[in-house]
Every structure is written in structure tokens, then in C-alpha cells.
Amino acid sequence: KQEVTQIPAALSVPEGENLVLNCSFTDSAIYNLQWFRQDPGKGLTSLLLIQSSQREQTSGRLNASLDKSSGRSTLYIAASQPGDSATYLCAVTMDSNYQLIWGAGTKLIIKP
Amino acid sequence: GAVVSQHPSWVICKSGTSVKIECRSLDFQATTMFWYRQFPKQSLMLMATSNEGSKATYEQGVEKDKFLINHASLTLSTLTVTSAHPEDSSFYICSVRTGGLYIQYFGAGTRLSVL
Numbered sequence: 001k002q003e004v005t006q007i008p009a010a011l012s013v014p015e016g017e018n019l020v021l022n023c024s025f026t027d028s029a030i031y032n033l034q035w036f037r038q039d040p041g042k043g044l045t046s047l048l049l050i051q052s053s054q055r056e057q058t059s060g061r062l063n064a065s066l067d068k069s070s071g072r073s074t075l076y077i078a079a080s081q082p083g084d085s086a087t088y089l090c091a092v093t094m095d096s097n098y099q100l101i102w103g104a105g106t107k108l109i110i111k112p
Numbered sequence: 113g114a115v116v117s118q119h120p121s122w123v124i125c126k127s128g129t130s131v132k133i134e135c136r137s138l139d140f141q142a143t144t145m146f147w148y149r150q151f152p153k154q155s156l157m158l159m160a161t162s163n164e165g166s167k168a169t170y171e172q173g174v175e176k177d178k179f180l181i182n183h184a185s186l187t188l189s190t191l192t193v194t195s196a197h198p199e200d201s202s203f204y205i206c207s208v209r210t211g212g213l214y215i216q217y218f219g220a221g222t223r224l225s226v227l
Contacts (some may be wrong), residue, residue, distance in 0.1 A: 043205060102156045
């Protein structure tokens, strides 16, 4: 059974710092991995999607990497801003049934 | 990406009443929609897969008679929480899936509070 773990559960850093969020999964038979952002009481915004054959994806200040063999992904946020404060979720799409399996998220607070 | 509209965004109801949540795919026909539930500080849990024109497939532990799903058209799926109780209070999110790329697009979610 696929399990997705995100560490840390919460993170608070000063504005301007670069930071890394971690996501690990136990079953490497994934179709893709996605990083989402969730603002309090709101839905999900897809940030980056990495296909299983890819190693990384970049969008603006965000860079996501994928090491499928080791079951790890990282989300790198450069020059963090208070507007980046949110909960960041990672989810893998299973190869077998295309279901999404979610991590519990990392709550990020960027202090001005 | 696809645009998914979910309504209402927030609902408060009395215990014992039923609540209907709508999920609409605004710009493409979705044969498959998903309903998720999220408790505070927890990950999303898939409740059921909704297929247009057929019965929904429920995940283990989800009561199909309590959470009624109807996917009557290619653009609309509804989730009805019947005889709601305080323990049903949660954040419910729907998504639609594109057939070719297996990417899901999400609605903004519905926060249900049962008093």
C-alpha cells in the first residue's frame, strides 16, 4: 500500500530564505507526482507536475525534483515571500489505477 | 487546465438534515469525477469515484447510503450528505480527471459544519 509522507509537518522561516520541502513515498510504481498549494479553507492549486520519467520541473521560484528509485521528491522555494505562506501537499498518481495518494502536507509560514 | 466549480463553498446545517454539494466541470466533459474529504491537518482521503451514467465506486469505509453521489451528466456530479451529524463536519473537495493525461483538476472545496 502506497504511503506518502511529508516532512516537516510545519516550517516557519524569515522572508527571503530559500527552503526545501520533502516528500517521500513507499511504492515507486507511480505515474506522476504533483505538488499543490492549499490556502486556509480553500481548494488546491497545482504548482508542479513531474512525470515519472522526469527528474525535475521548474516554475518561477519553484523547483521540484523527483528521484523515483529512492521514493523522494523535494520542492525548493527560492527567495521566500510572505505570500508563499500556505500548506503544501504532494500527491502521487499510482501506475496501477491512476488514483491520487496524498501526503498530509507541510504548513509553511514565511515571517516578514 | 480544466475549470472546476464547486458549490457551495461553505454550508452550516443542523444535525439530521441533508446537504447537497455540486461539482461542475465548466469547460470540458468529464466522464470521471472524484470526491475527497479532508479533516483538519490531515491529508485528502478519496471517498468515491463518480462515473457518468453509472453508480459511484466507494472506497472502503465510506458509507454509500450516507454519502450519495450522482453523476447524471458529463459536467455535473453531486454529493449529498444525508442525515448529517457533527462528525461529518469536514472539507469536501471534488476533482475531474482528463482521460489522456490522468491529471486531476480540483474544485475550491466545500466546508461543511454540522451543528
